[in-house]
Amino acid sequence: MDPVPKKKISVKINGVVRTFEVEPRLLLVYLLRDDAGLTGTHIGCDTSICGACTVMLDGAAVKSCTALAVQADGGEVLTIEGLAQGEKLHPIQEAFWQCHGLQCGFCTPGMILSAYQLLKRNSKPTEVEIRHAIDGNLCRCTGYQHIVDAVQMAARLTRRKARGEGRESRSSKRKATSRNSSNSKIQN
Amino acid sequence: MPVSKLVGARVKRHEDPSLMRGLGVYVDDVKLPGILHVAILRSPHAHARIKNIDANAARQRAGIIAVFTGREIKDEIGTIPTTADNPTLRIPPHRVLAADKVCYVGEGVAVVAAEDRYAARDALDLIQVDYEPLPVVTDPEKSLTPNSPVIHSEWPDNLAFSWQQEQGDIAGAFKQADRIVKQRLVHQRLAPIAMEPRGVLARYLADSKDLTVWSSTQIPHLLKTHLAQMLNLPENHLRVIAPEVGGGFGSKLNVYAEEALLGYLALKLNRPVKWIEERQENIRATIHGRGQVGEVEAAVKKDGTILGLRYKVVADIGAYHQLFTPAIPPFTGLMLSGCYKIPAIAIAVKAAFTNKMSTDAYRGAGRPEATYVIERLMDCVARELRLDPVKLRQKNFPKSTEFPFKTATGLAYDSGNYQSALAKALELAGYGKLRREQERLRGRGRYLGVGVSTYVEICAMGPGFWEYGKVEVEPGGKVNVYSGASPHGQGQKTSFAQIVADQLGVELDDISVIHGDTALVAKGIGTFGSRATAVGGIAVYQAAEKVKEQARELASHFFEVDPDDLVFSDGKFNVKGVPRKGLTIRQIAHQAHGATNLPGNLPRELAADATFEPANFTFPFGTHICVVEVDPQSGRIEIKKYIAVDDCGKVINPLLVDGQLQGGIAQGLGQALFEEIVYDENGQLLTGSLMDYAVPRAADMPRLKLARTETPTPVNPLGIKGIGEAGTIGSTPAMVNAVADALAPFGVTHVDMPLTPQKVWRLCRRAPGAGARR
Numbered sequence: 001m002d003p004v005p006k007k008k009i010s011v012k013i014n015g016v017v018r019t020f021e022v023e024p025r026l027l028l029v030y031l032l033r034d035d036a037g038l039t040g041t042h043i044g045c046d047t048s049i050c051g052a053c054t055v056m057l058d059g060a061a062v063k064s065c066t067a068l069a070v071q072a073d074g075g076e077v078l079t080i081e082g083l084a085q086g087e088k089l090h091p092i093q094e095a096f097w098q099c100h101g102l103q104c105g106f107c108t109p110g111m112i113l114s115a116y117q118l119l120k121r122n123s124k125p126t127e128v129e130i131r132h133a134i135d136g137n138l139c140r141c142t143g144y145q146h147i148v149d150a151v152q153m154a155a156r157l158t159r160r161k162a163r164g165e166g167r168e169s170r171s172s173k174r175k176a177t178s179r180n181s182s183n184s185k186i187q188n
Numbered sequence: 189m190p191v192s193k194l195v196g197a198r199v200k201r202h203e204d205p206s207l208m209r210g211l212g213v214y215v216d217d218v219k220l221p222g223i224l225h226v227a228i229l230r231s232p233h234a235h236a237r238i239k240n241i242d243a244n245a246a247r248q249r250a251g252i253i254a255v256f257t258g259r260e261i262k263d264e265i266g267t268i269p270t271t272a273d274n275p276t277l278r279i280p281p282h283r284v285l286a287a288d289k290v291c292y293v294g295e296g297v298a299v300v301a302a303e304d305r306y307a308a309r310d311a312l313d314l315i316q317v318d319y320e321p322l323p324v325v326t327d328p329e330k331s332l333t334p335n336s337p338v339i340h341s342e343w344p345d346n347l348a349f350s351w352q353q354e355q356g357d358i359a360g361a362f363k364q365a366d367r368i369v370k371q372r373l374v375h376q377r378l379a380p381i382a383m384e385p386r387g388v389l390a391r392y393l394a395d396s397k398d399l400t401v402w403s404s405t406q407i408p409h410l411l412k413t414h415l416a417q418m419l420n421l422p423e424n425h426l427r428v429i430a431p432e433v434g435g436g437f438g439s440k441l442n443v444y445a446e447e448a449l450l451g452y453l454a455l456k457l458n459r460p461v462k463w464i465e466e467r468q469e470n471i472r473a474t475i476h477g478r479g480q481v482g483e484v485e486a487a488v489k490k491d492g493t494i495l496g497l498r499y500k501v502v503a504d505i506g507a508y509h510q511l512f513t514p515a516i517p518p519f520t521g522l523m524l525s526g527c528y529k530i531p532a533i534a535i536a537v538k539a540a541f542t543n544k545m546s547t548d549a550y551r552g553a554g555r556p557e558a559t560y561v562i563e564r565l566m567d568c569v570a571r572e573l574r575l576d577p578v579k580l581r582q583k584n585f586p587k588s589t590e591f592p593f594k595t596a597t598g599l600a601y602d603s604g605n606y607q608s609a610l611a612k613a614l615e616l617a618g619y620g621k622l623r624r625e626q627e628r629l630r631g632r633g634r635y636l637g638v639g640v641s642t643y644v645e646i647c648a649m650g651p652g653f654w655e656y657g658k659v660e661v662e663p664g665g666k667v668n669v670y671s672g673a674s675p676h677g678q679g680q681k682t683s684f685a686q687i688v689a690d691q692l693g694v695e696l697d698d699i700s701v702i703h704g705d706t707a708l709v710a711k712g713i714g715t716f717g718s719r720a721t722a723v724g725g726i727a728v729y730q731a732a733e734k735v736k737e738q739a740r741e742l743a744s745h746f747f748e749v750d751p752d753d754l755v756f757s758d759g760k761f762n763v764k765g766v767p768r769k770g771l772t773i774r775q776i777a778h779q780a781h782g783a784t785n786l787p788g789n790l791p792r793e794l795a796a797d798a799t800f801e802p803a804n805f806t807f808p809f810g811t812h813i814c815v816v817e818v819d820p821q822s823g824r825i826e827i828k829k830y831i832a833v834d835d836c837g838k839v840i841n842p843l844l845v846d847g848q849l850q851g852g853i854a855q856g857l858g859q860a861l862f863e864e865i866v867y868d869e870n871g872q873l874l875t876g877s878l879m880d881y882a883v884p885r886a887a888d889m890p891r892l893k894l895a896r897t898e899t900p901t902p903v904n905p906l907g908i909k910g911i912g913e914a915g916t917i918g919s920t921p922a923m924v925n926a927v928a929d930a931l932a933p934f935g936v937t938h939v940d941m942p943l944t945p946q947k948v949w950r951l952c953r954r955a956p957g958a959g960a961r962r
Binding site: 023025026030033038039040041042043044045046047049050052079080081083084089093096097098100102103104105106107108109112127128130131132134135137138139140141142143144145146147148 | 200201203204205207208209210211212213214216217305306381382383384385432433434435437464466467468676677678679843844846847849850851852853854855877878879883884885886887889891892915
């Protein structure tokens, strides 16, 4: 078996465009873990069942152990490392902490990203919808109950935040308008 | 016990932020320069002679640094250890790689070290092994019959060990009995499936002759001791690190071939080497749990009094022993009395070698089997005598005043109040109403089942297994806590900090809990058997008490008063009657560090350690009630309600206890409903990936209703019993009892696990309308 020539790819990972030279058979998860140095994405089964390797690729949750790195060429990946904003945890992370939604932590990054996709699509999921949405992520520690609680709490936090931002942006718009109008007054 | 403010509080875990950010460092996340990737060639045969191995093509391939076959390194590494105190035990040599013969699918035969992981995997395909297949036996009962294929030629009967015990007048009990109730019960093999498969990284520093092994293990200190023997290294040149460990459930309470093999490769090649188990390797070559087939019979009076119990069980050992393999079936025997007064009990264990992976400790380790036997039996007796299963249980409970309660298996249960946990569970479930509802629905062709399991288990290993703890206060006032326990998800970085914070009156955030590194923690045993808090936590508590006494001595020197004239409150030592003149632990540590003319008998620093070995085990207990509806058309089981009332003594952190229970119950329900390791008669593993081995998913699990009673143990000063395994132990029989109850109108008295829809559907067809009898 002769070595296959490497392929140059470019992927935006957690907001930063990076280029890599990879074997065509390289799995996306190894690109992230070995080449990009982001080891928060875990490998738990190799057969696309456990979901520990879940990342967001172009806005959809995918299992990076069964996607090729070359398939992400030109695409955008969000890994667990890209979720918090500096010191500030993402509301899903905050909720997992509050609700004791993790024990050994190995499934957690994938679990959080599946919840992230759910909450992007459905801001007020029912318990049944949550359980369905994380059905592709296995957790052996928690029995899922605290995870479900955490996703419910995250949904509440996110809605509250959105309402807050909505109010803020409406009021800042108003402020901006009044400022504009005052400016215009001055101009007048 | 001191007045506490943090012990008993729902404190969020210290562990979580880094894990949730993806910054936890598991073995595979440790990167070292020059690292080699290791892959292992495993046998596709369950039983075969290795006639020849040709690894030349693999060795010549670019990027391959080394290939070793089992035959080549046969005498270089010691055998895999096992521990048990049993004179009948037969220990076949268990090498890290098979040399002449393979005995199960997945047994390693050769190892490759390569510059990258893909090259290592490619090279496996280039190794030619010439196998001569041998006859196979996978059924443990068949293995013990005279015409069975022989696995280890030294022992043609395939008997790995036997163990029996008898107490009380067993013959008399069966003579006096009004009825004898018998049941055959199968505990299927299970795979633990920690979400992080195993992994090992080894680095040797030739100059200092130091070998460091990172392993996803529950027992870094025990592993160090065993590896030193296997690799013939001085223990003080060996360091074992358990970094973040992604779940264990007993599967990492072991000494595995790969741990020694990687150490050997690091020494031999003088490069860091890493092996990360793939899931399909994990299901083949990491220990399995359960695997018992037993026949139980009870001698009972018409009124439900249990006079005696006989249990004959064949344990499926697999091809070799792993670390605690021979200890598990006797554990089942010891716990057979359950939470009942049974004056005579006889147990006979026969352990059979089979052409399969070894069984060993999997969450519960022998106790789920015992609880399943006695709890299924109680329901069978109730059915036979037409008694309510709850009344039958109540009739045979010891009173709460009868503790310590001695069983006819030789144990002394520490404390208990089985009646109160049962009463609480019945109330939460609305038991009376449920039974009426069941009657009503049966009339309409709907099949509700109510399963009750009143369990007791044995925890906090225990006499013979100590644990180590150390507490030190840095000169700046921060506190380090060291523990020989090795948590891997249980949250002791938080719960141990709670214990110490209360003892020393320091802030939680000022405490770091350090574990899982033999260079940082002087000694230890590890985390298993629900022991980390009930044994390790006590060691930490005792070390903190000593530190407090040191602080008292120092404070008495600084205040120039007698130590007895000091009181400790609100985190300060005060002179009695002078509440304003106080010194905190932090101030004392700082002052002692810099003090001049400190008398020689006083410590320079606040630091103390303790080793705690309990005088007895602890015996947590509780009642689980499961309510199901079975659809006879599809065989589908719907869980309508699940109530668990558990008593683990005093609770340090209720949030963590809930988490342990919920996870444990999911695993127990997984066994009852879905999970089974299946080998075919050729020894091929049919459930070799997560596509075939059914781990419970979120949508499979019901919402659990948890409640507690609190009966402290007298065995340790904090009254803690342990909670790691209770959920798994209590839940399995609750589910099976519920389904057997639902299927009673079909004449079904018992169903073996897992209760797959196909199995249930067949039972519903087999005996249509055989008449309701409960």
